[in-house]
Amino acid sequence: METESLVETLEAAGLSPYQAEAYVALLELGTASATDVAEASSVPAPRIYDVLRTLEEREYVETYEAGSLQARAHSPSVVLDDLRSRANRLEAAAEEVERRWEQPELEAGGASIVTQFRTVIERAESFIEDAAHQILLSTTVSNLQRLAPALRDATERGVSVRVSVHTDDAETRPDPTLFEGVCVEARHRPLPAPFVALADRRRASFAHHPDSYDRYGVLVNDRTHTYVFYWFFLTTMWEPWETVYEATDPGLPTEYLDIRHLVRDLRELNWQDAPVRLRVDGYETDTGEERTVEGTVVDVRVPFASEADTGFELAGRVTVVLDADGERVSVGGWGAIVEDLEGTRLTIVDAPTVE
Known part of the structure; x- marks a missing residue:
């Protein structure tokens, strides 16, 4: 010098x-x-x-x-001790400035706008590590590989993980081995898409596609805002696209992402003519306490003309009623209010074989 x-x-x-x-x-x-x-x-x-x-x-x-x-x-x-101490304080101050700029604290009911994708994916990783019930992820192959260790740990502790991988074109298909041990189901969207990570119906981490005109990310710790991202994920990242990986062979038990998916299959199973046994993990709508119920489907209430209607109905109240050892328990989907339970995991554990 x-x-x-x-x-x-x-x-x-x-x-x-x-x-x-x-x-x-x-x-x-x-x-x-x-x-x-x-x-x-x-x-x-x-x-x-x-x-x-x-x-x-x-x-x-x-x-x-x-x-x-x-x-x-x-x-x-x-002198050296003084200079090194000052250098350490300056380095610590630099790290703190970076942390406060890139990673604002997310209080309950809060949402933050961030400018760096690194912040978005780091928060997504922390959301995955803390998840107890469900993870929904829309990502590229490279970001999936980065998050794979956290996703694998979540899957091993019983969290339901579903992944939508997007590529730039239909010719570039993800290798199914990418998903082994990482998720229960994966779909492929052959179009560029935003990064979306949802955890336990409360936390969301979102970023535009890198080639998008808008360059910012959104971090959410709030059920209402996360619900909006959930419908965005469901309608644009999940429902239209081909399944490229399933962790289990077709058969029972069958786990459902949404109560509407469940109702669609209940039609095919002719639940009114043959008993269908369902296990529901969720929350009591009046107390918020976790509860697991298993029983036979005895009623399905839908907002359309009849259960024979086809298509994935996106609006209106959908309710499934169970007979759980003589107790009638009504189950709704995300955001349920009038039902007894908000179902976070819906699993058919026994049903007749469909010819």
Whole structure:
């Protein structure tokens, strides 16, 4: 480092310009009189005595009388400790500034706009690590590989994970081995798409496609806002696209992403003519407490003309009623209010074989 740069750095570390110049001059001179130090630096002669005394107080130099005031640089250990301590504080401050800029705290019921995709995917990873019930993910192959360890851990602890992988075209198909141990089902969207990660119906992490005109991300810790992202995921990232991986062979038990998916299959199973046994993991709508119920389907209430109607109905109330050991329990989907339970995981555990 050149002398000028060293002086500037010492000034940044807290020395005055005169103190920095006098100290650097003493490092080069070794031991010198106050007059010699003044001549070797730009410190005015009348000021050099005060400058040397303040440096001595900081333990940068030591002075003594030998006919005239003499000075020499003190052992550098104190100086080095001081500079390194300042460097550590500056580094810590830089990291804190970056953290506060990129990762605003998400309070319950809160949403934040961020500018860096790194923040979006890091938050998605933390959401996945904390998830207890369900994860829905729309991502590229490369980002799936980055999140795979967290997704694999979630799957192993019983979280229902579903992944929609998007590629730039239909010719680029994801390798099914990417999904082994990572999710229970995967679909392929052969079009660019935003990054979306939803965890436990409460947390959402969203970012536009990198080629999009808009460049920002959204972080959500709120059921209502996450519900909007859920419908975006369901209608554009999931429902229209081909399944490319399923963790289990067709058969029972069969787990459902949404109560509407369940109702669609209940029609095919002719639930009114043969018993269909359903297990529901969810929350009591009046208390918010977790509850698991298993029983036989005894009623299906839909907002359309009849259960024979085809298509994936996206609006209106859908309710499934179970007989659980003599108790009638009504089950709704995400955001259920009037039913007994909001079902977060719906699993057919026994049903007649469809010919």
